[in-house]
Amino acid sequence: MPNFLAVDLGASNGRVLVGRWDGAKFELEQLHRFANGPVHILGHMYWDVLGLWSEIRTGLSKYASKYKEPPVSVGIDTWGVDFALLDRQGNLLGNPYHYRDPRTDGMPARLFNRVTAEKVFDTTGIQFMQINTLYQLFSMVEDNHPQLQAADKLLMMPDLLHYWLTGRKSGEYTIASTSQMLDCSRRDWATGMLDRVGIPTHILPDLVGPGTSLGRLLPEVAAETGLDGSVSVIATGSHDTASAVAAVPGLDPGCAYISSGTWSLMGLEICAPVLSAEAMRLNITNEGGVAGTIRLLKNIAGLWLLQECRRRWQRDGLDISWEELLALAAKASPLRSLVDPDCPDFLIPADMPAAIQSYCRKTGQPQPEAPGEVARCCLESLALKYRHVLGRLERLSGQKISTIRIVGGGCQNRLLSQLTADACGCKVVAGPVEATALGNVMVQAISGGYLESITAGRQAIAASIPQETFEPQPGNWEQALGRFGDLLETGATDRLTD
Structure with missing residues (x-):
């Protein structure tokens, strides 16, 4: 019976779950649950991303302690819009800001002085919320923020954690779409619009679609968690809502x-x-x-x-x-x-x-x-x-x-x-109640060849839950x-x- 590991991070808690596939339906088991939330320092709000990384490794270790057979793969989904910046050596440039940080106050109106709201919507198709990545980055442009000046790569939250698992920097499509920086018709970064507002586009990662294999666990991660080095890491629908909708029968x-x-x-x-x-x-x-x-x-x-x-x-x-x-x-x-x-x-x-x-x-x-x-x-x-x-x-x-x-x-x-x-x-x-986790493991199962399509996956989920x-x-x-x-x-x- 193949197993898949789903890491599901929300704004208030996170979980590591195993999804067991018997060829007809899924069964979920929660292995590890932990708190998440903002950290307040000197008037700003941050995410404790290193703490989240430690909890994820704990969850992976709990799987290795309980199951003899290695999982086929692991995938991570999170909330949208938030990101981390890395330097040229791939190191973290400070803790990621929380989307409720006040630095974005008034930023949409200031950005619309450079590019109209109509142009932003026509390009991205995304609703206007000041928490969006677009306005977070624009606040750093306006502030001449040293982290942005030193940045070599931007990774959304699940992309950062996938990078730490595999060493590969990439941007998964569904989570990137929450940024309000993606051209929704071309399904690629809206570089022309971003250039007009002064956001550097060289920091944006190459995009991959849901179900893409990002490689295998790094040897150091496998050693720390007790997992087999053959375990693949899959870019699921990395935005949690994308995974939840994928699981709707x-x-x-x-x-x-x-x-x-x-x-x-x-x-x-x-x-x-x-x-x-x-x-x-x-x-x-x-x-x-x-x-x-x-x-x-x-x-x-x-x-x-x-x-x-x-x-x-x-x-x-x-x-x-x-x-x-x-x-x-x-x-x-x-x-x-x-x-x-x-x-x-x-x-x-x-x-x-x-x-x-x-x-x-x-x-x-x-x-x-x-x-x-x-x-x-x-x-x-x-x-x-x-x-x-x-x-x-x-x-x-x-x-x-x-x-x-x-x-x-x-x-x-x-x-x-x-x-x-x-x-x-x-x-x-x-x-289902556990739609996000089920969507996460379903995409992994499709990627691994255990299911033919999202249609087949939804049928399997319907058979799995009341x-x-x-x-x-x-x-x-x-x-x-x-x-x-x-x-x-x-x-x-x-x-x-x-």
């Missing part, structure tokens, strides 16, 4: 996906980017996907609001479990109070329940009081935001969507899945959608100012 035309967690990423899998003025106005993004696809999607503040509410209640002495909270929400009055989950009021409030109550008061709605009422407000509002985004995706793509497939940790929230079906008038299929279907139930959703649309018009949070 039955993602055919007529289906949308939601990768659900703290953030919800709702989109379609298409063949070519959508670069219309309407797509730019709505701040829709065209990220690179596995197997030559484009992920036309919108970022939505997913379960963030409810997570922060629960954290505040716990801080105030109300320790309520998720099961208890959702049961209370299910009993609360429907469609009583609504909020826009993406309203700036909810980005980093000190007291999320109070921020929700204040929003409802300001918009002339009943104020939710009890935890069940607040939770119901959060979940119904999120379901209506899905409906709102779905309409725009349909209009931009020309597709009619009949099924929404939800993956990731949020798909375990059965109430949200049912509310999504009700609000959108679509069938909802929930699962899925639950939710059919839309009747309710007063059309009237609620009108009220919700009025809230969005007031806040205008779907436009370029996102």
Whole structure:
């Protein structure tokens, strides 16, 4: 039975998992889990990338201690946009900055003095967020940053870790697409645009596609971890969302996906980017996907609001479990109070329940009081935001969507899945929970010749995990959608100012 090692790094934690393939389905086992997060030093935010490297080696060592047979390969996926700079000898030029570091404040507007926003979108197809690699690098240009002046190579986070495993410097396509520095039509670096804003293009690595073998483990890594030196390193869909979408079973035309967690990423899998003025106005993004696809999607503040509410209640002495909270929400009055989950009021409030109550008061709605009422407000509002985004995706793509497939940790929230079906008038299929890790090992299996295609891989994943279907139930959703649309018009949070 061949085994594949997946390293899945998120903004708050990381994991090393083994994916076992029996010829018909996958089975996942978590070997090692560890914390991740920003390190604050002298007013800046960094990633502890050396600490992450140490944890990855620990996870690989745990595999070697438990299994006699070496894995076929290992692959790494991470969050998007962040990067490291290397000198001419391949050494790290300081810890990578965290995407929330304040150095990018005001940078999009300053960059647009050199190249228009329309030109940036027409070239890259990527939504405007100041955390993007483009604005991080431009801040270094504006600051005459010595690291940028000394840099010989830029590597996105998974590319850096693959380099340390193999000694090969490369840039995987899906993670590169999050940078807003890739020409989405040519699928190569947008060197002309980058030259105009002063970003040096000689530091950009050669691009490789998902499934590319980057070589074998370096002898020193094999010796340190106890793994066999024959283990290959595969560039998976190195952006975690690319791996998650690759693992969505039955993602055919007529289906949308939601990768659900703290953030919800709702989109379609298409063949070519959508670069219309309407797509730019709505701040829709065209990220690179596995197997030559484009992920036309919108970022939505997913379960963030409810997570922060629960954290505040716990801080105030109300320790309520998720099961208890959702049961209370299910009993609360429907469609009583609504909020826009993406309203700036909810980005980093000190007291999320109070921020929700204040929003409802300001918009002339009943104020939710009890935890069940607040939770119901959060979940119904999120379901209506899905409906709102779905309409725009349909209009931009020309597709009619009949099924929404939800993956990731949020798909375990059965109430949200049912509310999504009700609000959108679509069938909802929930699962897999471990979409990112499954997509990672699936791409490795295709690269190794164990699966023929992503279609075969998705069929194998469908056979590997339970899925639950939710059919839309009747309710007063059309009237609620009108009220919700009025809230969005007031806040205008779907436009370029996102």
